Amino acid sequence: MAATAAFVRTAPEPVLPAPMLQRGAAAWLRNNLFSSPASSILTIALAALALWLLPGLIAWATVNAVWSAPDGALCRSRQDGACWAFIAQKLDIFRYGLYPPDQRWRVDVTELAGAALIAWLLWPGAPHRAIAVGLFFVVYPLLAFVLLHGSMRLGLPIIDTALWGGIFVSLLTALVGIVFSLPLGVLLALGRRSRLPVIRLVSVVYIESLRGVPFITVLFMANTMLPLFLPEAWTPDRLLRPLVGTVLFAAAYLAEEVRGGLQIIPKGQFEGAMALGLSYRQMMGLVILPQALTFVIPGIVNNFIGLFKDTTLISIVGTLDFLETVQDAFKDPVWSGPTIADTGYAFAALFYFVFCFGMSRYSLAMERRLAAGRRL
Amino acid sequence: MDARTAPAGPAMAIELIGVHKWYGAFHALRNVSLGVARGERIVVCGPSGSGKSTLIRCVNHLEQHQRGRIIVDGVELTNDVKRIEEVRREVGMVFQSFNLFPHLTVLENCTLAPIWVRRTPKAAAEDVATQLLARVKILDQANKYPGQLSGGQQQRAAIARALCMNPKIMLFDEPTSSLDPEMVKEVLETMVSLAEEGMTMMVVTHEMGFARQVADRVAFMDNGEIVEINAPVEFFAHPQHERTKLFLSQILH
Numbered sequence: 001m002a003a004t005a006a007f008v009r010t011a012p013e014p015v016l017p018a019p020m021l022q023r024g025a026a027a028w029l030r031n032n033l034f035s036s037p038a039s040s041i042l043t044i045a046l047a048a049l050a051l052w053l054l055p056g057l058i059a060w061a062t063v064n065a066v067w068s069a070p071d072g073a074l075c076r077s078r079q080d081g082a083c084w085a086f087i088a089q090k091l092d093i094f095r096y097g098l099y100p101p102d103q104r105w106r107v108d109v110t111e112l113a114g115a116a117l118i119a120w121l122l123w124p125g126a127p128h129r130a131i132a133v134g135l136f137f138v139v140y141p142l143l144a145f146v147l148l149h150g151s152m153r154l155g156l157p158i159i160d161t162a163l164w165g166g167i168f169v170s171l172l173t174a175l176v177g178i179v180f181s182l183p184l185g186v187l188l189a190l191g192r193r194s195r196l197p198v199i200r201l202v203s204v205v206y207i208e209s210l211r212g213v214p215f216i217t218v219l220f221m222a223n224t225m226l227p228l229f230l231p232e233a234w235t236p237d238r239l240l241r242p243l244v245g246t247v248l249f250a251a252a253y254l255a256e257e258v259r260g261g262l263q264i265i266p267k268g269q270f271e272g273a274m275a276l277g278l279s280y281r282q283m284m285g286l287v288i289l290p291q292a293l294t295f296v297i298p299g300i301v302n303n304f305i306g307l308f309k310d311t312t313l314i315s316i317v318g319t320l321d322f323l324e325t326v327q328d329a330f331k332d333p334v335w336s337g338p339t340i341a342d343t344g345y346a347f348a349a350l351f352y353f354v355f356c357f358g359m360s361r362y363s364l365a366m367e368r369r370l371a372a373g374r375r376l
Numbered sequence: 377m378d379a380r381t382a383p384a385g386p387a388m389a390i391e392l393i394g395v396h397k398w399y400g401a402f403h404a405l406r407n408v409s410l411g412v413a414r415g416e417r418i419v420v421c422g423p424s425g426s427g428k429s430t431l432i433r434c435v436n437h438l439e440q441h442q443r444g445r446i447i448v449d450g451v452e453l454t455n456d457v458k459r460i461e462e463v464r465r466e467v468g469m470v471f472q473s474f475n476l477f478p479h480l481t482v483l484e485n486c487t488l489a490p491i492w493v494r495r496t497p498k499a500a501a502e503d504v505a506t507q508l509l510a511r512v513k514i515l516d517q518a519n520k521y522p523g524q525l526s527g528g529q530q531q532r533a534a535i536a537r538a539l540c541m542n543p544k545i546m547l548f549d550e551p552t553s554s555l556d557p558e559m560v561k562e563v564l565e566t567m568v569s570l571a572e573e574g575m576t577m578m579v580v581t582h583e584m585g586f587a588r589q590v591a592d593r594v595a596f597m598d599n600g601e602i603v604e605i606n607a608p609v610e611f612f613a614h615p616q617h618e619r620t621k622l623f624l625s626q627i628l629h
Binding site: 266268269271272273274275276277278279282286287290291294370 | 436438457461464465467468469471473474475476477478479488489492493537538541
């Protein structure tokens, strides 16, 4: 330092560029991969592990794989590669279950309409999202029911739900579970914080008892006990029962997630809303829940992802979900071979991963969007 | 039963008659009686824990009193939710911690209650909010979120939000206590201009300069009771009570 350094500035200090080590690819490598000895060792170890595992996996899935074959003979001879021909051959079963082949366009239309509406609904800048809400929550369920189940008046043969299966049933279960369990969870969370002891007690008993038993138990109970509680004429459809079980079970978990969000809202927000004359419903709907739900997006999506994968369990009460159709296909003697099960499970894993990863990325993007400039 | 117990055009905006309040076993308000006339400005001061915030929060029923009567704008506060909401519509409140809604813009903060509580059409509510935001000099911040504003700007936004409901009475609960010193002035100026227009105001504050300039009466509270109440000139020049003298000697230099 210069001996003549002045304590009082006579001119403003210039703004200097950051040192080179702070920027660029070299700096990124140093900061993220080799920031300390332990981090460097970890980086090298993981790189070695990837080099050891990935080439074999990629070769198995690509160059060594059988891409097309009329039956399992070729797959049986190529045991170091996946048998994608099996997937291609069985894809219709995986997608539709036992739904009659000449009626499968109805499933396609329902899926496409649903995908379009969901995209419209989830796209942040999309126009007229209020219309999308109306279409998705009111029109779409009716349309889907008429299309999938059928209506003699419209000339669509009735397809019994016992024939429904595959990917579309898995998606249907997940969608119904997500759409119905969130509002129910919010109500239960509010109920658990209610000042009225009866409402609080009912909510607590519901949440604790549903959370306290395995999902499979809930499914069995929905399957056998729902018909007992309802009059015979209303005996719920065999597919509806696991749907109800899924919703009831997921709602208990979501309720606790939402309650966590409600608890981090400062008391001042309630008081600010009350002082303006807002009623309880307005306060909750306009001020408290929008903030509370934003805070717990990661937890809610975590639950949705869990719910999506748990739909594989509904096969236990006889519903033909996607994973069940895959496992059923293993039994086909034409395709029997040592690589069939690996291939089938890899395909199923890929399917679940794509959807769950998509949900996860969407929630991250949402969080960032909602967080921008809004934190107090 | 008629909710409006006072005659038409009651002289009293706020009437507290023998009000008691306990937190558990702690006696927070002890037999407090106070009348605030229409257009009157009352400043309540006192050491922390003296019950002044509890008192002002009882006026719009954010705290519930357990004995005595509280009549606001002719409506007696009971546990009847309808009456409480009726009173809150006419009584604006400004908090120490602002309590703006962080997920809404400043403008949306201002129009929320008029639209949902008063059923004002959105465009009309936005007109009123725009005027009031201009009045508190933060119109340029209207489309920002509260988190992007300084403390002083947030508090002025909170005042505008309360005024958007066109209240008859304004309550201020230590409005400048959580502000940086350089922002206190801008908030106090807003409050002075409000007082000059004849708004009925009840203000809990330690800003004795504001009390001197604006208040019609200054009340001193200690241990949950109003110890002394007087016009500001008398109150500051000749405090009657030992506790008042002690308090004033501690906060005035």
